[in-house]
Amino acid sequence: MIVVKPTEQGVTAELASAIDPSGYLIxxxxxxxxxxxxxxxxxxxxxxxxxxxxxxxxxxxxLNGQEIVTLMTVGDHPELLAVGYLVNQNMLRPDDTVTAVxxxxxxxxxxxxxxxxxxYEAKLRKKTLTSGCxxxxxxxxxxxxxxxxxxxxAATVRVSWIRALLKAINTTPSLYMAAGAIHGCVxxxxxxxxxxxxxxxxxxxxxxxxxxxxxxxxxxxxxxxxTTGRMTSEMVIKTVQMGIPILLSRSGSTAWGVELAKKAGxxxxxxxxxxxxxxxxxxxxxxxxxPAGAD
Amino acid sequence: MIVVKPTEQGVTAELASAIDPSGYLIxxxxxxxxxxxxxxxxxxxxxxxxxxxxxxxxxxxxLNGQEIVTLMTVGDHPELLAVGYLVNQNMLRPDDTVTAVxxxxxxxxxxxxxxxxxxYEAKLRKKTLTSGCxxxxxxxxxxxxxxxxxxxxAATVRVSWIRALLKAINTTPSLYMAAGAIHGCVxxxxxxxxxxxxxxxxxxxxxxxxxxxxxxxxxxxxxxxxTTGRMTSEMVIKTVQMGIPILLSRSGSTAWGVELAKKAGxxxxxxxxxxxxxxxxxxxxxxxxxPAGAD
Numbered sequence: 055m056i057v058v059k060p061t062e063q064g065v066t067a068e069l070a071s072a073i074d075p076s077g078y079l080i081x082x083x084x085x086x087x088x089x090x091x092x093x094x095x096x097x098x099x100x101x102x103x104x105x106x107x108x109x110x111x112x113x114x115x116x117l118n119g120q121e122i123v124t125l126m127t128v129g130d131h132p133e134l135l136a137v138g139y140l141v142n143q144n145m146l147r148p149d150d151t152v153t154a155v156x157x158x159x160x161x162x163x164x165x166x167x168x169x170x171x172x173x174y175e176a177k178l179r180k181k182t183l184t185s186g187c188x189x190x191x192x193x194x195x196x197x198x199x200x201x202x203x204x205x206x207x208a209a210t211v212r213v214s215w216i217r218a219l220l221k222a223i224n225t226t227p228s229l230y231m232a233a234g235a236i237h238g239c240v241x242x243x244x245x246x247x248x249x250x251x252x253x254x255x256x257x258x259x260x261x262x263x264x265x266x267x268x269x270x271x272x273x274x275x276x277x278x279x280x281t282t283g284r285m286t287s288e289m290v291i292k293t294v295q296m297g298i299p300i301l302l303s304r305s306g307s308t309a310w311g312v313e314l315a316k317k318a319g320x321x322x323x324x325x326x327x328x329x330x331x332x333x334x335x336x337x338x339x340x341x342x343x344x345p346a347g348a349d
Numbered sequence: 350m351i352v353v354k355p356t357e358q359g360v361t362a363e364l365a366s367a368i369d370p371s372g373y374l375i376x377x378x379x380x381x382x383x384x385x386x387x388x389x390x391x392x393x394x395x396x397x398x399x400x401x402x403x404x405x406x407x408x409x410x411x412l413n414g415q416e417i418v419t420l421m422t423v424g425d426h427p428e429l430l431a432v433g434y435l436v437n438q439n440m441l442r443p444d445d446t447v448t449a450v451x452x453x454x455x456x457x458x459x460x461x462x463x464x465x466x467x468x469y470e471a472k473l474r475k476k477t478l479t480s481g482c483x484x485x486x487x488x489x490x491x492x493x494x495x496x497x498x499x500x501x502x503a504a505t506v507r508v509s510w511i512r513a514l515l516k517a518i519n520t521t522p523s524l525y526m527a528a529g530a531i532h533g534c535v536x537x538x539x540x541x542x543x544x545x546x547x548x549x550x551x552x553x554x555x556x557x558x559x560x561x562x563x564x565x566x567x568x569x570x571x572x573x574x575x576t577t578g579r580m581t582s583e584m585v586i587k588t589v590q591m592g593i594p595i596l597l598s599r600s601g602s603t604a605w606g607v608e609l610a611k612k613a614g615x616x617x618x619x620x621x622x623x624x625x626x627x628x629x630x631x632x633x634x635x636x637x638x639x640p641a642g643a644d
Contacts, residue, residue, distance in 0.1 A: 091604045095619070096628040098508060100637040105619070105627050110582055110603035126582060126605075213393060234620075235579045235601030254581055254603055284530045286549055287405055287421060306530030308405035308549055309386045310421075324390070324400070325529075332400050333391040342395040 077222070080131075080266070081250045084232040089128050106233040110254050116165040117145055128229065128236065128253050131262050132157050135253075136164040138265030142257075142292050144196055152269060200291050205299040205319045206275045212341040215278070216302065218245035220326055223280060228252060230282070239263055240280040241272075241298075247280070256283030257292070264296055274298035285311045285322060294318040300339060302326050307334055372517070375426075375561070376545045379527040384423050401528040405549050411460040412440055423524065423531065423548050426557050427452050430548075431459040433560030437552075437587050439491055447564060495586050500594040500614045501570045507636040510573070511597065513540040515621055518575060523547060525577070534558055535575040536567075536593075542575070551578030552587070559591055569593035580606045580617060589613040595634060597621050602629055 084090065088109070095105045114124045115136045122145065127135055133155040140146040151169040158164070219242050229236045229252045237256035241249040241263045251262040260281065267274065274297030281289065285307035291314060293301045301315070302323040312334045315322040321336030333340055379385065383404070390400045409419045410431045417440065422430055428450040435441040446464040514537050524531045524547045532551035536544040536558045546557040555576065562569065569592030576584065580602035586609060588596045596610070597618040607629050610617040616631030628635055
């Protein structure tokens with residue numbers, strides 16, 4: 055049983071020990087990791103090959119006495135994933151204090167404990183009878199928060215920062231480099247990547263960052279979020295909920311993702327690879343600080 | 350209101366009209382499609398550019414009188430998605446007869462009607478009180494079906510078929526080619542792609558194929574499934590449930606995906622691009638019919 059308790063500074067002991075003075079606060083730990091296994095396979099000519107692949111295991115999340123969900127995850131930072139999932143589902147509010155997160159490795163269960171009892175259990179009991187599944191209920195709540203969110207106009211992102219971030223992130227040893235078949239999300243400040251999380255689902259990676267921000271008391275207002283995954287409506291909604299004004303992706307967006315970004319005033323930078331990208335929403339925050347044709 | 354009724358042959362009128370004699374039974378329709386919109390953006394030097402992106406819209410699925418779920422989807426083939434979702438969640442059993450699928454465009458709602466009333470509503474009512482969300486319940490049921498599934502040993506896949514399939518699929522005009530940020534799944538027979546579905550989530554694309562198979566009465570026993578997405582546990586479970594013995598992916602697998610594939614006797618072909626791939630499970634079904642070093 056690992057018990058993670060927030061310290062007085064608002065940063066957990068485990069997080070503090072993970073701080074890397076070279077740049078990242080938290081970065082992937084691919085070497086010698088229990089997150090990658092080697093499987094024996096055959097190549098296209100029938101030759102035996104060793105193939106590194108990421109693990110995937112269930113994690114059941116409880117909020118106090120209430121079982122909430124079983125997530126499939128690569129398995130690192132379960133406490134951040136659990137807290138971030140609850141935050142991004144609006145089951146934990148920004149002013150809810152997490153008093154402890156108890157992880158039981160054997161039963162693959164994590165219990166998030168809060169100072170005050172939340173109203174989630176009562177809500178769930180009331181609404182599932184009419185909505186068929188909690189998903190409807192949760193989605194309704196999320197849109198209320200989304201509509202109320204205000205992102206800071208003053209935030210900016212420079213083209214030179216985007217280039218520096220892409221270079222730094224793409225050269226960081228990661229599970230993606232070691233085994234592939236995984237998504238990454240990186241919380242960034244100006245041209246510095248701060249927290250790099252990976253998971254089998256892009257939502258889990260983002261939720262782990264939300265968990266870090268909630269436990270460490272980090273504001274999203276001056277941050278940039280990078281994701282390897284597509285910017286669908288849910289990714290846009292979560293980024294806005296996290297108070298982050300700029301979302302940067304190696305991949306593309308859906309039309310509804312763009313529409314929601316415009317509605318919320320979120321800057322959406324799509325297809326960011328090497329030196330290239332396309333701004334799909336909130337272009338007012340982008341400073342084109344490099345001369346045309348610059349290398 | 351579009352009403353799709355299975356014909357006596359077991360193929361719906363809409364599906365029959367979509368049959369393409371050149372090879373595919375159903376293939377993507379990217380041209381002039383309402384599935385792609387053009388958004389005005391700025392490139393990395395601040396120049397205005399037109400960016401094609403896929404749409405994403407909610408679809409609420411009812412099973413008879415019971416609201417089940419709201420899915421985010423690109424929006425084509427809603428009747429196949431609804432039926433396939435219910436089949437893959439074990440809410441529709443193989444012997445359930447779908448009497449009609451009613452799509453209401455205005456409310457973005459699709460109602461799947463069955464000959465006999467299912468027991469899903471009662472199950473949901475009973476179990477949500479203890480499990481917190483229907484997801485737990487559904488997962489439990491799915492593992493029962495998964496454990497009972499038997500895939501045919503006699504099925505084979507030749508290396509020459511894999512090459513032909515990859516070439517045919519990758520040269521088929523698709524939403525992926527037109528706009529990106531979308532996943533595809535293709536139901537194949539030997540070296541012929543039959544049904545090519547795309548969606549913002551790889552699960553939706555697979556569910557649409559499950560819907561086609563259920564409505565058209567198509568067996569999975571002699572089929573090959575191709576997916577652009579990662580082979581996670583859920584993708585493996587769904588493929589096994591659909592009775593398809595061979596799963597082929599452009600992307601990688603997770604360790605649990607491989608473990609489940611081995612348990613079910615599913616052949617898993619990973620990282621299939623151009624001429625290369627790696628067999629991670631069920632290699633006994635692969636016929637290496639090309640000479641070593643063949644182009």
